[in-house]
Amino acid sequence: MKNRKLRVGIIGTGGISGLHFQGWQKLPDCEIVACYDLSPEAAKKRAEEFGVPDTYKTAQALLARKDIDVVDVCTPNRFHRKYAVAALNAGKHVLCEKPLALTPREVDAMIAAAKKRKRKLMCAQHQRFQASSEALKQYLTKPGIGEVYYTRAWYLRRRQLPTRPGFIYKKQSGGGPCIDVGVHILDLALYMMGNFEPVSVFGMSVTKLAKRRETWSEWDWGCFDKKGLDVEDFAAGMVRFADGAMLSLECSWMANIKPRGYQSIDLLGTKAGAKWPECEIYDHTDRDYMDTKIDVRDRGEEAHHAEVRHFAEAIMGGKPVPVPPEQSRAVMAILDGLYRSQKTGHEVRL
Secondary structure, eight states: OTTSOEEEEEEOOSTTHHHHHHHHHTOTTEEEEEEEOSSHHHHHHHHHHHTOOEEESSHHHHHTOTTOOEEEEOSOGGGHHHHHHHHHHTTOEEEEESSSOSSHHHHHHHHHHHHHHTOOEEEEOGGGGSHHHHHHHHHHHTTOOSOEEEEEEEEEESBOOOOSHHHHOHHHHSSSHHHHTHHHHHHHHHHHHTOOOEEEEEEEEEOSSTTSTTOOOTTTTTOSOTTTOOSOSEEEEEEEETTSOEEEEEEESBOOOSSSEEEEEEEEESSOEEEETTTEEEEEOSSSEEEEEOOOOOOSSOHHHHHHHHHHHHHHHTOOOSSOHHHHHHHHHHHHHHHHHHHHSSOEEO
16 A cells, blocks of 8 residues: 555545535545445446446445455445454554444444454544534643533434434434534544543434424425324433533434524533634633634635545544543444434433
8 A cells, every 4th residue: 555545435426425426536646446335326327427437236336345445434324334343454543433333333344343353443523624614623622621511412403304314214224413423523522622531421312393294394394204203303412420410411303493403502611611613711700701713714625535545544644533432432332322212211321
């Protein structure tokens, strides 16, 4: 690999894959050489769009290519573990769309395969690479806001339910907004806290609006399969951590709130507080309030493209990946625990 480009194969060529294709193509030391999708037409369309030389009828055929170094998994959630483990066992590094897998046990299998074959594995948590996220994380690292003892994390939409089968049917998605948008804001909140040691969660996961006759989504105006939809449209939970800190999580595709879409993280520290994405810091002098705001400069790089670049640099530079799979396991332990708490009606130990 020293004298040639990093060669990439992409499994899954649906909606989100376009940003991955773009990200890899922007890197002069990388090239996409093959792709596969359950729909041969979808794979052919992406291949033609991005000038990819080869498409395959099976994932196994793609993975059998010895010259492929990296596999980027962009399939529906239910298939992440299957394709990631197969790719790792075939000796490939793996970048996988979020959520890394549907349960912590599945993530464990992926981590074990990566360690056995000494390959890199990373979940594509692109929000860590947004300019506002990088700026606030740098501030929280130094000078910091003291001990973060409580965090609020929200990712709420008003009428923005994604209507494709990969989102609304549990057999493909594994869940609703909890693991679609909740995984984003939860990962970012834990990252900002610097705390990946959850011990318990108490939560709810319900479908209150999506199946109602009068309900519509901005993304198809009421024509989606309300009868077949079998995932939640709202989830919320309280998380306890080993050091005594707590976090509240709310996520929804459909909520009767004023904003059409809203993301927020509030961090309460012993020295000061902080808010994302506004990148505001709430501090005090001896007698007065002192609020400041980080003036975030545009990095000129789309966050999905940045995650691809950082992963490629970790491989080529022999460095740790910036989103360790162990951290993604903590995220999925919380979300899996939230679903289990809904079933039991009790707080669940993780």
